[in-house]
Amino acid sequence: MSKIKRRTFMSRAAAAAGASVAASSLGLPAFGQDKVRIRHGWWGNPERDRRTFEVIDIFNGKHPDIEVVGETLGFNDYFTRLATQIAGGNMPDCIQQGYGVMQEYVDRGTMIPLTDYIGKTIQIDDIDESGLSAGTFNGELYGLTIGANTMATVFNKRLVEASGETFDTVTWTYDDLKRVAVAITKSSPDGVYGTDDSTADWGAFGVFAGQSGYAIQYTEDGKDFTFDTPLIIEFWNMWKDIRDAGGTPPGADSAGLAGQADLTVQGVVTGQTAITYAWSNQIVGIQGLMQDTVGAAMRPHLAGGQPGQSVQPSQFICLSRDTVDPEAATTYMNAFVHDPDMTAVLGMERGIPEVSAVRQMLAPTMSAAEATTVEYFDSIQGHVAPLAPPNPAGAREIEEAFERIAVNILLDRQSMEDTANEFMREARGILRRA
Amino acid sequence: MRKFLAKNAPGYIFLTPWLIGFFVLAIGPILISFYLSFTKYDIASPPKFTGLDNFDYMLFWDDRFWQSLKVTFAFVFLSVPGTLIFALAVAMALDKGIRAIGIYRALFYLPSILGGSIAVAILWRQLFSNNGVVNSFLALFGIQGPYWLSDPNYSLYTLVVLAIWQFGSPMLIFLAGLRAIPTELYEAAEIDAAGPVRKFFSITLPLLAPVMFFNLVLQMIEAFKTFNSAFIISDGRGNPLDSLLFFTLYLYNEAFSYFRMGYASALAWVLLLIIAAFTAVAFASSRYWVHYESDRG
Secondary structure: OOHHHHHHHHHHHHHHHHHHHHHHHOOOOOOOOOOEEEEEEEEOOHHHHHHHHHHHHHHHHHOOOEEEEEEEEOHHHHHHHHHHHHHHOOOOOEEEEOHHHHHHHHHOOOEOOOHHHEOOOEOOOOEOHHHHHHOEEOOEEOEEEOOEEOEEEEEEHHHHHHHOOOOOOOOOEHHHHHHHHHHHHHHOOOOOEEEOOOOOOHHHHHHHHHHOOOOOOEOOOOOOEOOOHHHHHHHHHHHHHHHHOOOOOOHHHHHOOOOOOOHHHOHHHHOOEEEEEEEHHHHHHHHHOOOOOEEEEOOOEOOOOOOOOEOEEOOEEEEEOOOOOHHHHHHHHHHHHHOHHHHHHHOOOOOEOOEHHHHHHHHHHOOHHHHHHHHHHHHOOOOOEOOOOOOOOOHHHHHHHHHHHOHHHHOOOOOHHHHHHHHHHHHHHHHHHO | OHHHHHHHHHHHHHHHHHHHHHHHHHHHHHHHHHHHOOEEOOOOOOOEEOOOHHHHHHHHOOHHHHHHHHHHHHHHHHHHHHHHHHHHHHHHHHOOOOOOHHHHHHHHHHHHHHHOOHHHHHHHHHHOOOOOHHHHHHHHOOOOOOOOOOOOOOHHHHHHHHHHHOOHHHHHHHHHHHHOOOHHHHHHHHHOOOOHHHHHHHHHHHHHHHHHHHHHHHHHHHHHOOOHHHHHHOOOOOOOOOOOOOHHHHHHHHHHOOOOHHHHHHHHHHHHHHHHHHHHHHHHHHHHHOOOHHHOO
16 A cells, blocks of 8 residues: 555545544434343243244334343352342343342342332332232342242152052142152153252251241341251151152152252253152143143252242342433333233243233243143142342352252262251351351 | 553553453452352352351261262362373374374364363254264174263263363374474484384473473363363253262352352362362472473483
8 A cells, every 4th residue: 555545545545434433423324223232031941932032023123212231140140140240230121130139239239129100100000019028138039939839749649640549739748759759760761750859948948947847047147047957857857768769760860950950950851850859830831841730849859847848039120220310220120020012022931920910911921831830829829938038148058058068969979967957057157257 | 650651651651451451351350259258158149257257167067069079089180181191192193294294183173172161062962962972883893881971870980981082182182292303303213223112101201291381281271170071961960869069060059040149159269279289289299200402411
């Protein structure tokens, strides 16, 4: 390139740049849009993602002035990315939260209470009282409940029937579980076992603790547990009993699944077992991944014990402190739980809707899996415990520590006493440090 | 001064993009992380200065810190020699003047390009899963393969094998080094009736020492920093039983899963010091075993 040519090129480039600056300073829209852009982040599964993106399209169609953009990740990655977004000050406007971890996010000031928007962009008159009280932290409403949720046992109907055993899906006990699981292992092809192994499942232990009389598992100051090692050992022994009888896959198989939240790796989905432990709002997602029909039951009971399972919000949709436009964001949040077209698409996938009008509207159009969900939900009323107070900070780390340390039991690497002591030492350390 | 500016100003102007990147994206964060390592910082609220608390906790209270060191050191001591030996062996085989050597070089280099990728880590997970290809292959010979990934006795070895498989870049450097050894030396040795083993230890290895040293330092630093493959294969947590709790993974989880950015920054500085110490030891030792052509008087 000659000197002159280079100079011409530079001046033309400068002129072009100047022109575009001038154009934008005159208020000419660069790409023809003047919309508020709202980001909605959630953790999900393929079925939920499909439905949620469809909901976003419906909302965008109805609100030409707002453009909602969806962001989705698996459960475990969702929270680590949220942490980087908190640090960077670029959380999505609307974030999905769960009851188990929400208190920590409220206490750290990452979310905005909805108080100022109630009666304006957000309607709460028709939301169930239980949904509102669950969304209230430190005296203020922080989240709109997307649906009511409770734990569930999800089983492969074909494999259970083939075993010839029956059980009452509401009142069954751990003894029933053992009987059914062992029978399924016997009647199924090699490599298919009765039930997933909950030895390293903190949620399952929580239910067992509730059944054993520890409905509240943390002390009031959130720095210690109300129970001690014998309860954990009892829980592990119960599962060891089922495992030794052949009701579960070998311990080493189950060890590889400890802490895995993905529906695709659960035994009932992979076909390794006939019984998996999940949540009522996951029934639709699990069915979506399977050929066989699934049924739903309560988590097994402790013979002579108390109710250990409770009804809680499946997820909240919350307003993050990084929102660019709280009016637009809360408008979207409100539509997410009220708008008939949007809630029709969401269906039961995130749990049973907490708005009665939405529930009635959905009834006639439900899929088989959704009908199973509702039927299950109705059947457990009267068999559940009241909702325990929110978990203290550090709860998620404790859950992960349990999932890790309990693998010692599945692999038979150290005694239950040592393992339980190791867990309690680490968990108490986490609570004190939080 | 004016003369200096007149002469060098254009150079510095052209350097500005790099300088900005260096100060804003490298030096800045490094200094901030140094400050954060003396604070309690939960990401959501401003950091609180806590003096040496983080280091005190790390050294005297934190079992998982020591576990992560154990895992990382074991990995470095197994994977670095493994990679170097394997890379040298392949380089020597390729140095024999095979036809279409370019194709082989490219093929052997391929894993190194893919190796750090998420896809290969996922592939590795499949290969070594309980019913994966490796165990199916072993079953052909009637061997019941172990649970490679969910048994803490084996899990680290699968990652060592993955690291060794990525021998491409040291192999290429060895190959260049081998080519630079004058053939007269081998011819002279052959006249003196030296066998292949003698030639390897008396000619090849000493003359490759500078290249070996270079590869050693680079591989060691890489191995200390291993993250991607460990993250994927251990569910992002060091599973099973912390047997894959690499230092970087522990650091990452402390920062982004458990909201302890201050503590994680302290961990990062400890890793920096460890790598610096090992590199320094390598350099100090090099005067006893690495001899450069120009040294010989």
